[in-house]
Amino acid sequence: MSVQDLILGLHRYWAGQGCYLAQTYDVEVGAGTMTPDTFFRVLDKRNWRVGYVQPSRRPDDGRYGENPNRVQKHFQYQVIMKPSPAGIQDIYVQSLRSLGIALEDHDLRFDEDNWESPTIGAWGVGWQVLLDGLEITQFTYFQQCGGIDLSPVPVEITYGLERLEMFLEQKDDIYDLDWSADVSYRDLRLREEKEFSAYNFTAASVTMLRQAFNACHKEAGRLVAKDLLLPAYDMCLKCSHNFNLLDSRGAISVTERIKMISLIRALVNEIARRYTGGKEGV
Amino acid sequence: MEFLLELRAEELPASHIRSAREQLEAGFRKELADVRIDVRSLKTLATPRRLVVAGDFAEGQEDREELVTGPPLAVAKGPDGALTAAGKGFARSHGIDEGLLEAVRTPRGEYLGFKRKAKGTSTADILAAAVPRVLGALTFPKMMRWGESPFRFSRPIHGLLCVFGGAPVATSFEGLKATDETVGHRIASPGPIKAGELATYQAGLEKAAVIIDPAARKQMILAQIAAALAPLKAKAYPDPELLDDLSLNVEHPLVILGAFPEAYLSLPLEVLSTAMREGQHLFSVVRDKKQLPHFLGVADAVGDAKGLIRRGNERVLKARLEDARFFWDRDRRVPLGERAAGLKDVLFQEKLGSYEDKTQRLKKIVGYLCDKLGAAEIKSDAVEAAGLCKVDLLTEMVKEFSGLQGRMGGLYAREEGLATVVQEAIYEHYQPGSLEDASPATKAGAILSLADKMDSIVGAIGAGLQVSGSSDPFGLRRNAHGVCKVALDRKLRFSFPLLLDRVLAIYGDRLTLGRAETKAACLDFFAGRLRFILEKKGYRYDLINAALGPGVDQIVDVLARVEALDGLKSSPQFEPFILMAKRINNILKDLPPAKVNPDVFVEKEERDLYSTLSIIGSNALPMIARGDFARAQGIMFKLQPVLNTFFDKVLVMAEDKRTRQNRLGLLQSIAKMLLSIADYSQIVVEGEKSAKPKTAR
Numbered sequence: 002m003s004v005q006d007l008i009l010g011l012h013r014y015w016a017g018q019g020c021y022l023a024q025t026y027d028v029e030v031g032a033g034t035m036t037p038d039t040f041f042r043v044l045d046k047r048n049w050r051v052g053y054v055q056p057s058r059r060p061d062d063g064r065y066g067e068n069p070n071r072v073q074k075h076f077q078y079q080v081i082m083k084p085s086p087a088g089i090q091d092i093y094v095q096s097l098r099s100l101g102i103a104l105e106d107h108d109l110r111f112d113e114d115n116w117e118s119p120t121i122g123a124w125g126v127g128w129q130v131l132l133d134g135l136e137i138t139q140f141t142y143f144q145q146c147g148g149i150d151l152s153p154v155p156v157e158i159t160y161g162l163e164r165l166e167m168f169l170e171q172k173d174d175i176y177d178l179d180w181s182a183d184v185s186y187r188d189l190r191l192r193e194e195k196e197f198s199a200y201n202f203t204a205a206s207v208t209m210l211r212q213a214f215n216a217c218h219k220e221a222g223r224l225v226a227k228d229l230l231l232p233a234y235d236m237c238l239k240c241s242h243n244f245n246l247l248d249s250r251g252a253i254s255v256t257e258r259i260k261m262i263s264l265i266r267a268l269v270n271e272i273a274r275r276y277t278g279g280k281e282g283v
Numbered sequence: 284m285e286f287l288l289e290l291r292a293e294e295l296p297a298s299h300i301r302s303a304r305e306q307l308e309a310g311f312r313k314e315l316a317d318v319r320i321d322v323r324s325l326k327t328l329a330t331p332r333r334l335v336v337a338g339d340f341a342e343g344q345e346d347r348e349e350l351v352t353g354p355p356l357a358v359a360k361g362p363d364g365a366l367t368a369a370g371k372g373f374a375r376s377h378g379i380d381e382g383l384l385e386a387v388r389t390p391r392g393e394y395l396g397f398k399r400k401a402k403g404t405s406t407a408d409i410l411a412a413a414v415p416r417v418l419g420a421l422t423f424p425k426m427m428r429w430g431e432s433p434f435r436f437s438r439p440i441h442g443l444l445c446v447f448g449g450a451p452v453a454t455s456f457e458g459l460k461a462t463d464e465t466v467g468h469r470i471a472s473p474g475p476i477k478a479g480e481l482a483t484y485q486a487g488l489e490k491a492a493v494i495i496d497p498a499a500r501k502q503m504i505l506a507q508i509a510a511a512l513a514p515l516k517a518k519a520y521p522d523p524e525l526l527d528d529l530s531l532n533v534e535h536p537l538v539i540l541g542a543f544p545e546a547y548l549s550l551p552l553e554v555l556s557t558a559m560r561e562g563q564h565l566f567s568v569v570r571d572k573k574q575l576p577h578f579l580g581v582a583d584a585v586g587d588a589k590g591l592i593r594r595g596n597e598r599v600l601k602a603r604l605e606d607a608r609f610f611w612d613r614d615r616r617v618p619l620g621e622r623a624a625g626l627k628d629v630l631f632q633e634k635l636g637s638y639e640d641k642t643q644r645l646k647k648i649v650g651y652l653c654d655k656l657g658a659a660e661i662k663s664d665a666v667e668a669a670g671l672c673k674v675d676l677l678t679e680m681v682k683e684f685s686g687l688q689g690r691m692g693g694l695y696a697r698e699e700g701l702a703t704v705v706q707e708a709i710y711e712h713y714q715p716g717s718l719e720d721a722s723p724a725t726k727a728g729a730i731l732s733l734a735d736k737m738d739s740i741v742g743a744i745g746a747g748l749q750v751s752g753s754s755d756p757f758g759l760r761r762n763a764h765g766v767c768k769v770a771l772d773r774k775l776r777f778s779f780p781l782l783l784d785r786v787l788a789i790y791g792d793r794l795t796l797g798r799a800e801t802k803a804a805c806l807d808f809f810a811g812r813l814r815f816i817l818e819k820k821g822y823r824y825d826l827i828n829a830a831l832g833p834g835v836d837q838i839v840d841v842l843a844r845v846e847a848l849d850g851l852k853s854s855p856q857f858e859p860f861i862l863m864a865k866r867i868n869n870i871l872k873d874l875p876p877a878k879v880n881p882d883v884f885v886e887k888e889e890r891d892l893y894s895t896l897s898i899i900g901s902n903a904l905p906m907i908a909r910g911d912f913a914r915a916q917g918i919m920f921k922l923q924p925v926l927n928t929f930f931d932k933v934l935v936m937a938e939d940k941r942t943r944q945n946r947l948g949l950l951q952s953i954a955k956m957l958l959s960i961a962d963y964s965q966i967v968v969e970g971e972k973s974a975k976p977k978t979a980r
Contacts (some may be wrong), residue, residue, distance in 0.1 A: 084430045104470045108582035108592045126427035133595025153431040232587035
């Protein structure tokens with residue numbers, strides 16, 4: 002089974018669970034949680050089911066294509082179901098069986114792991130799912146997002162696609178994975194990893210990134226005031242990515258780090274507050 | 284009659300299971316005791332997906348005799364002893380025969396009344412009401428909501444089995460109706476199981492790959508480990524905490540013995556075992572204290588016939604070890620001294636500055652402690668270690684495995700060939716991590732550990748970060764326990780308040796609170812921690828209060844004081860002496876200080892007391908100064924006969940003001956000397972009302 006088959010399999014499975022299949026969001030994010038299909042849709046009272054592939058960019062994880070497990074961009078398969086269905090663990094376990102994994106031969110574990118993202122004021126309770134010791138999924142009951150208590154409670158299931166594929170193909174090197182029958186992960190991604198590692202660690206202009214951070218931050222504030230919340234949120238995502246790049250460039254000092262994260266969080270919380278009609282989080 | 288309850292949930296964290304078992308046992312015991320149901324046995328069991336209570340209770344409350352009282356006897360009966368209208372009315376209103384009425388004596392006087400039998404309530408009815416109460420009262424360190432309900436619990440709950448005497452109890456909890464059914468292992472045997480009693484429940488689950496008793500699972504793990512390692516003649520590196528967690532993390536333990544390439548054995552043991560333990564929860568395998576290229580994992584499965592679980596874990600571990608080797612090789616390219624420049628970019632605490640700031644403070648505190656502890660020979664090494672001890676926070680290895688902080692710095696220092704004292708001090712300086720953990724083995728390690736913890740505590744308290752209830756974000760309690768433990772274990776004699784002064788001076792004007800305020804808060808905080816430590820050691824609370832009475836100067840003295848009191852508490856001289864000390868305190872209560880002048884003495888007995896006091900003082904003071912409170916206390920007992928005679932013969936509150944002041948002054952010097960050993964007024968002796976114990980959090 003190739004990465005492509007895996008994605009198709011998950012699409013088919015979650016569409017069968019009533020999920021709308023969203024397309025990948027076109028702004029850089031650190032995690033699938035940050036895209037509007039999750040961030041905004043978990044805030045309100047309406048039911049919501051969605052599944053999508055989202056590239057996750059973590060500039061600091063770049064290894065110039067030399068590490069068999071770590072990359073500065075990987076792919077997540079993100080599922081949100083709101084409210085969380087009573088049998089969601091079984092539904093999830095069934096998704097693994099649908100990929101052809103004979104769980105009777107393996108050790109599947111829900112290992113305590115609570116998730117939080119200070120940047121978007123979000124946290125939840127749940128597990129990392131381990132399959133024979135390999136972390137394949139983050140499974141979280143969202144409790145708060147944008148500083149707002151969520152009700153109904155959404156469940157977020159985030160598969161690490163490369164991890165899962167390495168398990169399915171029984172391979173030790175991410176670059177040996179088959180993306181499709183003819184295209185390998187190496188063909189698709191190795192050059193990108195090398196060049197972006199160089200960019201993230203040495204080549205990116207700190208001056209430009211700072212200006213971009215400040216410009217996006219200012220723009221977000223202006224847009225929030227006009228109640229243009231979705232564009233304002235995009236600006237916050239750009240701030241967050243610029244921040245991550247500055248961080249991997251080693252350009253952020255101790256006090257600055259906290260200040261920058263709290264700048265973004267304040268805006269995101271304000272966006273969430275306005276989006277839900279002024280309801281305050283706890 | 285047998286009671287069995289099982290609450291099924293999604294995978295509960297091990298710490299939550301432990302706490303829930305305690306709460307369940309206490310909750311049911313209390314509920315049943317409150318309504319006088321006899322509990323013959325009660326125990327809890329658990330898996331990550333089930334909380335279980337099993338017990339043997341009486342079928343119902345005992346029938347009781349109940350007294351019903353009516354009107355006062357004077358009203359209910361006439362002078363002739365016959366019932367009045369009021370007395371007859373009382374019998375009629377309760378529908379009983381007048382012959383059953385009798386006189387009842389109460390504290391308020393005599394009344395007309397009668398006895399009747401009250402039927403006890405059945406335990407099944409009591410449980411129906413108690414079960415949702417006990418379950419609903421469970422609390423967890425972190426709770427969550429799910430779906431559309433506002434209800435909060437550790438993790439979502441899915442089923443309730445609750446039977447008493449073989450029949451389901453008519454109860455429910457959060458929409459789950461109690462049944463006599465459960466389900467088996469999630470993967471191996473998920474079907475339904477009927478169970479009306481513990482034996483069938485346990486057997487049914489066992490068939491469905493669930494071992495319900497954590498102790499039994501632990502034994503299975505140990506037996507399987509022994510069997511797996513027998514051919515290798517090796518042992519699992521003991522890790523009781525991991526074993527405990529793992530036995531709570533699986534429903535059916537299966538020990539997996541795996542291997543990794545021998546090349547990784549070049550990594551330090553600390554790194555290997557951490558890479559195995561963190562994230563993957565694996566045990567290291569050792570033979571004759573040497574690490575073997577094997578590991579042990581505990582899967583939640585029935586078998587691994589195809590070896591897929593083993594191979595999967597091997598693959599994951601290999602990737603982690605590969606990462607670790609990469610970090611180990613890369614980190615060693617930059618000497619610690621060179622890397623130290625980066626400390627300015629790592630935040631220690633927002634108000635307290637970076638780790639560079641902290642390092643500068645540590646060097647000064649370590650220098651001070653070396654001077655005070657007569658450790659001149661290691662001073663320069665200890666200060667060097669202080670300068671380097673936080674540098675490993677900048678290494679890739681510690682960024683990946685934070686549990687290796689300190690130890691990693693020590694290992695890198697060794698690789699660089701730094702002085703042994705320096706390596707060891709860095710390696711040990713986070714120790715002890717808890718009251719159960721060992722203190723540093725080297726003097727420099729102990730000094731650096733003290734300095735590090737004192738810097739954190741004084742800084743955090745001075746920055747206004749308060750410890751309250753369960754919230755202690757800065758780990759102040761753990762740090763304070765560490766300080767006390769190091770001082771006590773290594774018998775380090777230094778003045779604690781002077782150390783506080785020094786640390787406060789080093790912080791300068793960085794702190795939010797004033798120096799005096801911070802110092803007072805620190806002293807108070809430490810007194811509380813010492814009280815906690817001494818209570819844990821099992822000392823009587825009043826002896827602890829007495830030992831803390833003189834204040835905390837030398838930490839070691841607080842323990843020595845309480846040991847002395849504890850050792851003498853059953854001596855026949857103890858109690859009269861305490862009463863005497865209290866008598867002196869009572870006389871002196873609220874009086875201003877007075878001076879003693881030997882020339883003013885009138886009576887022989889006061890002169891005798893004065894000279895005895897001088898002799899005792901000159902003998903006891905050096906003992907007190909070196910912390911030998913038991914002997915000092917022994918000498919103090921000699922005051923007793925002289926004081927007895929004094930009180931018999933001499934009137935302290937003499938008419939003549941000068942004489943009176945002089946006598947009070949004499950008693951004040953005795954009180955002062957006694958207080959240098961303990962505050963005896965805190966000690967509770969037989970016949971006194973017991974004071975309420977002060978309990979430390």
